[in-house]
Amino acid sequence: MSTPSPFRSRIAQALLPWIVPALILVVWQFSSETGWLSSRVLPAPSAVARAAYTLAATGELWLHVRVSAMRALSGLAVGGGLGLGLGLLTGSSRLAETLFDTTLQMVRNIPALALIPLIILWFGIEENAKLVLLSIGVFFPVYLNTYHGIRSVDPALIEMGRSYGLSGFALYREVILPGALPSILVGLRFALGLVWVLLIVSETISAQSGIGYMTMNAREFLQTDVVLLGILLYALLGKLADVIARGLERWWLRWSPAYARA
Amino acid sequence: MLVDSTELERLSYLEHAHREFVGSPTRAPSAVTVELQSLSKHFGVRPVLQGISLAIAPGEFVAIVGQSGCGKSTLLRILAGLEHADEDASGAAVKVNGRSQVGPQECTRLMFQEARLLPWKTVFENVALGLSQKDRVQVGTVLRQVGLADRGSDWPAVLSGGQRQRVALARALVHRPGLLLLDEPLGALDALTRIEMQRLIEQVWQRDGFTAVLVTHDVPEAVALADRVLLIEEGRIALDVRVDLPRPRQRGHARFAALEAKVLDRVLREH
Numbered sequence: 001m002s003t004p005s006p007f008r009s010r011i012a013q014a015l016l017p018w019i020v021p022a023l024i025l026v027v028w029q030f031s032s033e034t035g036w037l038s039s040r041v042l043p044a045p046s047a048v049a050r051a052a053y054t055l056a057a058t059g060e061l062w063l064h065v066r067v068s069a070m071r072a073l074s075g076l077a078v079g080g081g082l083g084l085g086l087g088l089l090t091g092s093s094r095l096a097e098t099l100f101d102t103t104l105q106m107v108r109n110i111p112a113l114a115l116i117p118l119i120i121l122w123f124g125i126e127e128n129a130k131l132v133l134l135s136i137g138v139f140f141p142v143y144l145n146t147y148h149g150i151r152s153v154d155p156a157l158i159e160m161g162r163s164y165g166l167s168g169f170a171l172y173r174e175v176i177l178p179g180a181l182p183s184i185l186v187g188l189r190f191a192l193g194l195v196w197v198l199l200i201v202s203e204t205i206s207a208q209s210g211i212g213y214m215t216m217n218a219r220e221f222l223q224t225d226v227v228l229l230g231i232l233l234y235a236l237l238g239k240l241a242d243v244i245a246r247g248l249e250r251w252w253l254r255w256s257p258a259y260a261r262a
Numbered sequence: 263m264l265v266d267s268t269e270l271e272r273l274s275y276l277e278h279a280h281r282e283f284v285g286s287p288t289r290a291p292s293a294v295t296v297e298l299q300s301l302s303k304h305f306g307v308r309p310v311l312q313g314i315s316l317a318i319a320p321g322e323f324v325a326i327v328g329q330s331g332c333g334k335s336t337l338l339r340i341l342a343g344l345e346h347a348d349e350d351a352s353g354a355a356v357k358v359n360g361r362s363q364v365g366p367q368e369c370t371r372l373m374f375q376e377a378r379l380l381p382w383k384t385v386f387e388n389v390a391l392g393l394s395q396k397d398r399v400q401v402g403t404v405l406r407q408v409g410l411a412d413r414g415s416d417w418p419a420v421l422s423g424g425q426r427q428r429v430a431l432a433r434a435l436v437h438r439p440g441l442l443l444l445d446e447p448l449g450a451l452d453a454l455t456r457i458e459m460q461r462l463i464e465q466v467w468q469r470d471g472f473t474a475v476l477v478t479h480d481v482p483e484a485v486a487l488a489d490r491v492l493l494i495e496e497g498r499i500a501l502d503v504r505v506d507l508p509r510p511r512q513r514g515h516a517r518f519a520a521l522e523a524k525v526l527d528r529v530l531r532e533h
Binding site for chain 1: 342343344366368371372374376378380381382383384391392417418419420433437
């Protein structure tokens, strides 16, 4: 009996999680080719790949991905920016907390999706409506976690900062903001998870471009392969956003043993 | 020989402290005086400090001992400007460096019970906290003095408890304080690290000549480091003894043991 070399076992470790997905793909492809699985219900993986290739070649795919990503990013920027700003304000000022927090805590219990009829009435079904919906959805997780983060900065560290001559903006920059950052990043990750859900809903309701439009369009023409491709794209973009958020955590929180893994 | 000469240097320093105060070209920090007059402090209706009057000479090392809850930490926090004494008492005054204490002062630095390092800053950046751009060059020197010259780029999370307190000491020293306040900074350290840190604090105090006030519950530590040991009991100064033993002090020494026993007896006496 010989023990496997560390190099080999590392490769095995890396491959192991992919065995099940690979197996599913093989069975799926096989079922489609034998006609056991109707292509109207579920086209073969190769058909999805072909659809992706065709759409990519015409440039249509990139257009839709770009439009969807831009919507997500602008929603994130507007809603996240407002949430961050207001969270910093209510976290730092007692007066602002008394004025705004109760109201915001009430409003946050309304699911963003419940506002869709109202948003359509106010903003129609164009880009503005999508931006508003996304911003509202993203606002709350960022706001709540920023507020909580500021409030839970260790008062001992703030006292230390003051006694070492920091005050005002310097105290904010050196002590309070970095102390709240872990919580703010948690808010960002919640927001990223939410922004895709809201994007899918708003693009499915009405759109002239974007992944949701591409998918709904394909549904009308019974192009199940393109529908699958759209779902896959959402999954990939969501994963990509998560990877970026994790990367930010790793970099900004590299001082913390919990994130310091290489 | 060496011991005597440093001791002499220090004594002559104390004598001339006032003259140096006016302006010596070589010494950056000026040791400050501390004056307390009938200082009182209540938390709500509970009296914590009652009528404390105390004068500390420039360059003097004072240790304050007492049982927990006697008000010794509160006294230190008032000196640091983190708490305010009762204002209604007539004639009460807290003067550091001749000026009335209103808040944290430039010349005063406090070392806390815990290191209170900012975990998101490297050791170097922690020491450089609040320093102006041109004073940052001092950081390396001070880190070398506390024996952490090669740890500047490390995160506080990877340091041991003793190393963290060294960083905290460096952070206080880099400001060249005239008054260094020590709030049981060694309380959480193991016995060996404690003694090491006590030596380090004694060395930097002898070299820089600042005024030092150490709050501790450890009587041997107080006797080992201080020129003067104060005992606070129920918010009042119950004992004020001078420790005139040569430095560095030998803990086994008979006079050391006698002084230690004297203070300890008084601390533990039933009321």
